[in-house]
Amino acid sequence: MMAKLIGKRITRNEDPRLLTGQALFVDDVELPGMLHAAFLRSEYAHAKLKGIDLSAALERPGVVAAFTAEDMGDDWAPGPPLVIPPPTIEDVEFYTRTQVPLVKDKVRHAGEPLAIVIADSRYIAEDALDDIVVDLEPLDVVTNIERALEPDSPLVHDDLESNLAAHLVQEKGDYAAIRESADKVIKRRIVIERGIAGAMENRGIVASWDNKQQQLTVWDTTQSPIPIRNGLASMFGLSEHQVRVIAPFVGGGFGPKIMMFYPEEVLLTWSTLKMGKPIKWIEDRRENFYATTQERGQIHDVELALTNDGRILGMRDDFLHDTGAYDPYGLTIPLNTQCHALGPYDIPNFSSDLKVVFTNKTLTTPVRGAGRPQGVFVIERMLDIAAKELGIDRAEIRKRNYLPRDVFPYDNLIIDQAFSSFVIDSGDYLPAMEKALKLIDYEKFTQEEQPKLREEGRRVGIGVVSFIETTGVGPYEGARVTIESSGKVNTATGVGTQGQGHFTTFAQIVAEQLGVDVRDVHLVTGDTAQFHWGTGTFASRGAVVAANAVNAAASIVRGKVLKLASELLDTPEEELELEDGVVRVADIPTQFISLGDLAQRSNPLRGAVEPGTEPGLEATAYFGPKYGATAFGTHAMIVEVDPETMMVEIKRYIVVEDCGTVLNPLIVEGQLHGGVALGIGNSFYEKLVFDDNGQLLNASFADYLIPTAAEIPTIEIAHQVTPSPLNPLGSKGVGEAGAIPVPALFAQAVENALGVDGLEILESPLSPQRLFELFHGEEKDA
């Protein structure tokens, strides 16, 4: 089949609704008699709860109900873990401590909910929070992950011996032995702090129990509507078919909206079941800073063992990962870090000791990148330092260590976040690097321009880093494709959508298979009443797992169309073509039948559907890859640092991306732009600052700086295509790719620009203040 639509820059089907304000977001849901909820949250990060008095709140006019953990009785239970610890890793220690719906015994992070108030309006519900009298006894707080492992540290969970949440060691080869024979061993400590996802839409939930229909409907800003439905049904003893979860248009996800179950999801559902009235809760931005999950937050002690000519012999990466107050998301983030620290490189000996640590802070779960940026930061920074110490060019040392193109599939022999062996399906790293070097004119910049500008006293620098990204992991997604009697095509899939363009890319695939206009393919995502098998939108898997399920379903429908048309037109299937919404006999344009007519004929009101056949032109299909499709690329940038203000200007930014088959270049470029922008925020502007009491000091957009149009440069993108052999479309994910290498690249380019002997950037994010300190050789504040 000739690709007519796949790979084309097609504008989006969903845009007219979004552009005219007609798209439904959760806060747009209005139901008759709807009540509004607000949560009382702990100001303390660690405190014993001694009592809550709701009586004054309940007396306030307009307040309908208010509940504490005690009121939930037997329904109060810590949330089920979202990802179980990996059974396939030997000797893994893992202590599951999941979040609770409302605090019962003690508060473990600031922002944890203590009570819910339900009132006629949001204003009254929020007023009533001030009426609640809470008796909290503050406890000593631990926020620092190293401090948390000291024997005398305060304990986040009193029933555990320490704040250790998990411990595991992964090894391949024999690092200790190779270290002895290495020409050079480089050892550094790398610190990476936390940031937020910062979706423009905060979280929100509308839960509505209809007692007469015995039906629960929940509109939820979740990335994962189907598991939410199944979980809520199981929690509250309902049949899964009594629960409909709708993730309508969601205003950005970036990871935290896949966390399950947030206390608010449980509380809103519990409350509507109890009260029989629809209830809405919309998170405010301050709550988002405290109560929505965050990421990054690791300390690495790294060693790289090399030969004198820059070949990596082995790496040791022992690190601590901050999980915050609970660990429902298991080991996903740090396992990603561990795997991506290997990068696109041939590292025969590897040893990594990982400790996951509880602290009195908001929990961490994946944020766009999900542990990968940390791993990339570690290996890329170590290579930069090695290059400097060995007198090798930065690009050259990478080239010397790439896995060669004929080695794939390549088994890295450690376990990845899917709990299977970390196999890279395909890759071709050298051309991506060469292309990036050419596009940024690396040779000319380093040989001519930079020395000249340096002489003028200007601090300009260049950076170039490579990365890989595991994408498109299983278990599976599904889709149902139906040709309707109008000739239009309905497609339903379980993944939710938060702006990735699913309404268009999936439509392109269907349209290509069935020969219809992309605008005539109507897509439903994220409504469990329409499709109820699947897991969700995460891990850059929409364009791989869901898209291939859509392709499979559409291909079956195509087969049905051809079979029926062949009978009706009395022509062999091979002589038929699907185009412009009709099936026609090739070379005889007058002999055709429309898809709409075929759909009607396949679903007759009289006569008989033959035994062994199905009515309708419809098919449901699933796709589950054996393991992930690994994307990769090289980013390069030129920066100038103002030595007075330490502001960094990005003068050029190059992305060479290989995400296999590109389904829609317009959308892929949009994903890359957004990823890089988040990466720039992660690198220089965005850092969550907690004080020693676990208070977040910058919990607003006025204090926590998300880059604006003024900070983000033009991003020049070039594609390379190495299709994944693991799926028929050959696609790989690209949703997170943009963000992953940026902090490593930024650090390298800025370090190069400053050009100070001995100045090494071993932390992320940076800031103008921090660069000033580094530049002037000042020690960091404790």
Place this chain on the structure above:
Amino acid sequence: MSEAMDITVTVNGEVFQKTIEPRLLLSDFIRHELNLSGTHVGCEHGVCGACTILFDGMPVRSCLMFAVQADGHEIRTVEDLGTMENLHPLQEAFQEAHALQCGFCTSGFLMSILPVLEGTTDLSEEDLKRAMEGNLCRCTGYQHIRDAVQLAAEKMSSGSES
């Protein structure tokens, strides 16, 4: 709680008379009293710009105003631009340049940029940056929005000539 107040406000050309609490935010009034949910609320502290509307022709953050302040004034929201079948040239440009992903911040961008382009379609790089830097977008990295504004400027300048 203070007494409810009567206000008369013109929104998208239609006159509304409502009795409201003085503390009601203009953003909530537009969204939940008038059911014009195209105006979105992202931060409620005047930084993200998602709730931007035109207030007597000037872009303002509707989350930073009380609805009572709109008494006697004229408001335009995203619903006053084109329809799904007949998009405004600025909306068309946003679709053509892929200037939106999740679409949550989009109404705010449209309402910030609209008066700029209605003033002049001859924008320098600096003008463009200034027109956009008051609004946050987490999805697009702004590049396609920049492209869209330039495209819209072309569309709107050729439109006004014809």
